[in-house]
Amino acid sequence: MYNTNKTLIKPTMLIIMVGWNLYAQDGKVSGFITDEKTGEALIGANVFIAETGNGMSTDKNGYYVLQNIIPGSYNLIVSYIGYSTLKKEITLASNESIKMNLELGIEAVEITEVDVSAEKLQRKNNIQPSRVNLSPRIIKAAPALAEPDIFRTIQALPGVLTSNEASTGLVIRGGNTDQNLILLDGITVYNPTHFGGIFSNFLVDAVKEAELIKGGFNAEYGGRLSAVLNVLSREGNRNYFQGKTSISLLSAQTTLEGPFYNGAWLLSARRTY
Structure with a gap:
């Protein structure tokens, strides 16, 4: 069979x-x-x-x-x-x-003249006017006392006040300066000012980007009522060693960076006098 x-x-x-x-x-x-x-x-x-x-x-x-x-x-x-x-x-x-x-490698983009025309949108979605992104270029271009400072740049934004001219404290949405959540790479910074409140603790040369949320922030940012400032630090130069030093009337600072195995390191310090 x-x-x-x-x-x-x-x-x-x-x-x-x-x-x-x-x-x-x-x-x-x-x-x-x-x-x-x-x-x-x-x-x-x-x-x-x-x-x-x-x-x-x-x-x-x-x-x-x-x-x-x-x-x-x-x-x-x-x-x-x-x-x-x-x-x-x-x-x-x-x-x-x-x-x-x-x-x-960086390359400039050259384009011809462009005419842009559009009609008014009837509905706008996902608009967040309370969220502001600040790059180091914007921070350095803003008016400052002796040297560029993140908090001084933020004070020039709409809806942001300060307790006095000499202080970098941020008064947002009517709250006290301690009602702002300050983060560095996601870690809470409890004392963000330096030299009696004249400067912030963040050195612009070590900052990659700063994001300010003046209202409507997510539940993950708890414990504060006014605003959230999230500062992202630079990763450092992976190709070669380099350094930068600057001296002002009130302080001196230096930034060093270079490659380390498959990554990079960055050291930034400031001394006031």
């Missing part, structure tokens, strides 16, 4: 094994995208493969990973606004994982 069950099992097992082997052959490319000069991570850089369209944007650390790539030769494209586009040829073997860290 002919055994039909045995005949049917063999092709089924063959299909399963072939499918598993094909899946195991897929490769992977990963790495970090950084600034060519400073080594700072580029957040939101576009990384994709030209032939397949497989791509993603880098995270807050400049990291990307492209998976399930069929073995072969491809062109990896990296683009970021304000930087030159990078094209890199890669070749993936079966089940190969490539780690590729890439650097982008």
Whole structure:
């Protein structure tokens, strides 16, 4: 008698094994995208493969990973606004994982004249007028006492007052200065002023970005009634050592930074007199 069950099992097992082997052959490319000069991570850089369209944007650390790539030769494209586009040829073997860290150089974007016209929007969504982002360039351009200061820049914003001219204390939404939540890289700073309140504790050369939320902040920022100031520090130069020193009528400060293994270090200090 002919055994039909045995005949049917063999092709089924063959299909399963072939499918598993094909899946195991897929490769992977990963790495970090950084600034060519400073080594700072580029957040939101576009990384994709030209032939397949497989791509993603880098995270807050400049990291990307492209998976399930069929073995072969491809062109990896990296683009970021304000930087030159990078094209890199890669070749993936079966089940190969490539780690590729890439650097982008700054490039001025030249465009022709652009006319923009639009009608008034009937409805605006996701508008947050109480949220303000401050870059080091904005902070250094603002009027200051002896040297650039984050708190002095914030005092010039609408809806922000100060207790007196010599103080950096922030009075927002009618609350006292102690009703503001001050954060440095997510860590609460309980005493954010220096030299009797004339300066803040944050050195502009060590700051990457500052975000001020004057109202309507999330429940994660608890324990305060007025506002939230979240200051993000720079990561340091990953390519080479460099330093900067400045002296004013009231203080002297220095900032040193350089590479350290796969990362970087940054040291910033100030002395008042």
